[in-house]
Amino acid sequence: MSTQQQTLPGLAPASPEAGTGEPCSAPRPGSRAARLRLPRTVDVLKELAAEHGVCARPVSLRRTDLETGTTELVDLPCGATREDKCKPCATRARRLRQQQIREGWHRAEEPLPLPDRPTDEQQGLVVLRAHLEFERAQMMLRPSDPDTRAAELADVDAAIAELDEEISAAGLRGQAAPSHRQPDDPDTGGERRVRSTRRRQDAPDLPRRPVQPRTVGREYQAPDGKTYRPSLFLTLTLPSYGRVLGDGTPADPNSYDYRAAAWDAVHFPRLLDRFWQNLRRAVGWNVQYAGSVEPQRRLAPHAHFAIRGTISRALLRQVAAATYHQVWWPPVDGLRYRPDHLPVWDEHTGGYVDPDTGRPLQTWGEALDQVDNDPDAQPVHVARFGVQVHAQGVTAGSADSDRCVRYITKYLTKQAADCHAATTDRQRAHLERFHAQLRVTPCSPRCANWLLYGIQPDRAHAKLAPGRCRGRVHQRATLGLGGRRVLVSRQWSGKTLKDHRADNRAWVRALLGLSTDDQADDTGGGTRATRYAWELARPGDPDLPPIGQRLLRAVSERIQQRVQLDQARREANAPPGDRVSSS
Numbered sequence: 402m403s404t405q406q407q408t409l410p411g412l413a414p415a416s417p418e419a420g421t422g423e424p425c426s427a428p429r430p431g432s433r434a435a436r437l438r439l440p441r442t443v444d445v446l447k448e449l450a451a452e453h454g455v456c457a458r459p460v461s462l463r464r465t466d467l468e469t470g471t472t473e474l475v476d477l478p479c480g481a482t483r484e485d486k487c488k489p490c491a492t493r494a495r496r497l498r499q500q501q502i503r504e505g506w507h508r509a510e511e512p513l514p515l516p517d518r519p520t521d522e523q524q525g526l527v528v529l530r531a532h533l534e535f536e537r538a539q540m541m542l543r544p545s546d547p548d549t550r551a552a553e554l555a556d557v558d559a560a561i562a563e564l565d566e567e568i569s570a571a572g573l574r575g576q577a578a579p580s581h582r583q584p585d586d587p588d589t590g591g592e593r594r595v596r597s598t599r600r601r602q603d604a605p606d607l608p609r610r611p612v613q614p615r616t617v618g619r620e621y622q623a624p625d626g627k628t629y630r631p632s633l634f635l636t637l638t639l640p641s642y643g644r645v646l647g648d649g650t651p652a653d654p655n656s657y658d659y660r661a662a663a664w665d666a667v668h669f670p671r672l673l674d675r676f677w678q679n680l681r682r683a684v685g686w687n688v689q690y691a692g693s694v695e696p697q698r699r700l701a702p703h704a705h706f707a708i709r710g711t712i713s714r715a716l717l718r719q720v721a722a723a724t725y726h727q728v729w730w731p732p733v734d735g736l737r738y739r740p741d742h743l744p745v746w747d748e749h750t751g752g753y754v755d756p757d758t759g760r761p762l763q764t765w766g767e768a769l770d771q772v773d774n775d776p777d778a779q780p781v782h783v784a785r786f787g788v789q790v791h792a793q794g795v796t797a798g799s800a801d802s803d804r805c806v807r808y809i810t811k812y813l814t815k816q817a818a819d820c821h822a823a824t825t826d827r828q829r830a831h832l833e834r835f836h837a838q839l840r841v842t843p844c845s846p847r848c849a850n851w852l853l854y855g856i857q858p859d860r861a862h863a864k865l866a867p868g869r870c871r872g873r874v875h876q877r878a879t880l881g882l883g884g885r886r887v888l889v890s891r892q893w894s895g896k897t898l899k900d901h902r903a904d905n906r907a908w909v910r911a912l913l914g915l916s917t918d919d920q921a922d923d924t925g926g927g928t929r930a931t932r933y934a935w936e937l938a939r940p941g942d943p944d945l946p947p948i949g950q951r952l953l954r955a956v957s958e959r960i961q962q963r964v965q966l967d968q969a970r971r972e973a974n975a976p977p978g979d980r981v982s983s984s
Contacts, residue, residue, distance in 0.1 A: 443949065450952050453959040454489045457952070461938035461945055474938060476951055484814040491814035498813060498887060501901055502691045502806050505894030506707045507632055507797035511616060512895030519573070526568045530577050533561050537581070554581075594769065596729060601783075605723045610685030616892045618710020629796055633708040634805045635692075636791040637676065637721060639665050639701045639784075649698030650827040654834065662701055663838040664728070664782045666881025667874050669694070669702045672726045672784045673888065680720045684712055691889045695812045696880050698821050700835050704888070705809045707795075714792045721790045727780040731768035736841065737855040738867070744852050746863040753857050753865075765846060765859040813887065817880040836877045844872040844883065912969045 428434035450457055459476035466472075481487040482494045505512065519527075537557045540550060558581050565576060600606070620630045643657035651657035665672075673694075681688050692706030738744060744753040744762055753762045763771075772778045795801050812820045823829045843850045843858075849865035851858040858865065874883035896904070938945050 446949065446952055446956070449956050451488050453956055453963070454493060455952065455955045455959050456490050457487050458948075459951065459955070461951075463936050463938045465934040465936075467932055467934055474945060476955065482814065483816060485816070485819070488814075495810050495813050497898055497901055497905075498810050499806050500905075501889065501894055501896070501898065502707055502809060503802075504896070504901075505689065505691060505889075506709060506795075506802070506806075507630065508617060508709060508894075509620075509630060512892055520571075523568075523571050523573055526564065526571055527573075527577055530561070530564055530568065533557060533564065534578060537561070594773065601725065601727075604725055605719065607679055607683050607720060607723045609682045612681050613686045616687050616689045616709060631711045631794045631796050633706075633711055634793045634795050634801075635690075635706045635708055635717065636703060636789075637673070637706070638697070638703040638787040638789050639669065640787040642701070645699045646827075648825065648828060649700065649821065650825075650831045651699075654831065659834055659838040660842075661782075662835060663842045663881060665784050666702055666839070667842055667844055667883070668726055668728060668782065668784045669704075669882070670884040672724065672786065673704060675726050676720065676724045676786070677890075679724050680712070680717075683716060683720050686710075687892065688712070689890045689893050691809075691887075691893050693809050693813060693887050694882055694884075695886070696817050696820055696882070700821075700832065700880055702817075702880075702882055705805075706888075707805060707809060709893070711794060712792075714790075717792050718790045721786045722788075724786060726784040728782040728784070729772065730781045730843065730846070731763075731765075731772060731851075731854070731856050732781055733843065733854045736853050738853050740853075740868050743867055744855075748863075752861060753852060762852070762855055762857045764857045765851070765861075768856050816878040817882045817886075818878045832877075835880070839881050840868055840875050842874075842881075844870060844874045848872060909966065912973060913965060914969070 428438065447457060449455075456476075456478035458479050458481075460479055462475050462477060464473055464475050478490050478493070479487050480494070481490045484491040537554065540553050540557065543550075545553075562580065565580070568577070618630055618632060620628055622628050639662075642651075642659070642662045644652040646652055677688065677690065689709045690706045692704055694702050694704045697703050738756075742756060745756050746752075747754045747759075747761070750761055752764065754760060755762065793801070793805075795805055818832070823832050841850055841853055843854075846859040848858055849867045849870045852865060852867040872883055873879050874881045876883075894901075
């Protein structure tokens with residue numbers, strides 16, 4: 402046979418790249434490779450839905466008009482805040498948080514109005530509540546049969562509970578006094594333990610001033626007469642647990658204090674609460690803040706805050722250095738039981754016993770009594786901030802203001818473990834060791850992990866699983882951040898997220914020239930909310946279209962809405978003589 406390549410009849414010549422291991426420039430038309438290179442329609446639809454902000458997994462509700470009897474299906478956004486679940490909804494939630502931070506950061510006036518004067522009816526109800534409270538106290542002092550006294554107290558408590566409902570219906574917020582609980586009420590959780598509030602000797606003292614009822618920062622005047630009201634961008638971090646490298650991994654994993662890192666992560670929210678209490682007492686006014694908590698590259702949490710008003714950096718560092726949170730729990734020097742050799746539940750004693758000796762484990766109350774009776778007892782953990790406290794002055798309308806808002810909300814749509822991806826073996830090993838420590842760290846008095854240390858948790862029961870507590874701080878996705886990732890003070894913008902959404906809807910309707918009477922607040926408790934009856938539509942319902950059809954309709958509707966909104970914006974910004982009437 403000739404060395405020249407032979408071609409069989411009916412077959413195309415072989416490609417020059419054939420047999421070389423290199424891919425052909427273009428697959429043969431009609432081949433499987435050519436078909437796989439074609440984009441999928443469903444993927445195009447999902448990309449368009451994400452581009453136009455359409456929820457990818459809407460919740461279908463069946464709405465029935467109680468006046469006309471007509472029924473229709475309504476798709477509502479799922480409202481997810483993480484982009485791994487629904488990117489459009491998570492992006493919308495992040496933008497709403499950005500709007501909330503911007504509106505409250507550089508305010509020049511108080512966000513909330515003063516309460517109205519109470520009416521005569523409201524004052525009369527509170528007076529009647531006072532008489533019932535006085536009558537109940539007198540019953541407790543009079544000698545009487547225990548059964549008779551219990552019956553009388555039950556009647557008075559029922560009258561108090563009914564009156565509290567009338568006070569709330571009359572338009573008063575909160576309660577004049579907490580409701581009474583009987584000594585045998587199982588929800589009381591036992592006697593509350595009170596500890597000394599004396600400051601630690603190793604913590605510096607702080608100035609303490611009466612907190613003024615103002616939330617707006619101080620106004621300054623420049624030599625040229627211009628006034629400005631600066632604010633702050635603050636970052637708080639935790640201390641070091643060992644030297645780390647540039648990739649966030651410990652230089653020496655064996656000496657890295659994973660235990661302290663796990664305990665600090667679990668109690669970081671309480672440490673932040675202490676900081677704001679101390680800061681308000683130190684500066685003498687009601688400091689307002691909005692920020693977020695996220696993990697650093699070393700996996701330790703830190704927090705970024707926008708603070709209304711300005712505070713000296715020296716005072717901020719002093720307050721951070723003087724802030725601590727003591728955890729007065731039983732000591733946890735080391736694990737007494739392994740996951741494969743755990744205490745067992747004893748039905749006769751109603752508690753956990755040692756698997757070898759059968760001796761009952763120390764109860765939670767007994768463990769706390771031992772701590773209280775020891776004059777030399779120390780807290781099981783003391784959480785503190787690190788020495789790095791970064792504060793930056795920010796003025797309204799500057800580029801730094803927008804940049805800081807984006808930085809605060811940078812990781813809000815991600816899980817804590819996804820903020821910094823582990824791409825190397827060292828990073829993955831560091832993550833595994835930190836998560837392993839979090840799994841055995843107690844998160845609360847009722848945590849099942851106390852059994853690993855030979856202590857029965859508070860209100861123990863037979864279904865506890867040590868090392869598999871359902872608390873969020875133990876999950877790998879949270880990295881110990883079991884609380885809220887977004888922290889906003891009560892008087893930041895004077896509005897809730899629901900209020901901000903209502904403002905956005907009102908702005909759009911005003912721009913489009915729609916009357917507020919046409920707005921049906923069907924799900925928010927508006928005037929027309931009682932006109933409709935709602936029920937959840939099931940995936941197998943015959944009147945529920947497939948998800949693909951619903952997404953196609955939603956994308957088309959969103960495109961038309963954007964066209965109308967863009968046209969309304971152009972009309973609003975056009976000169977009066979160039980505007981076109983919408984009628």
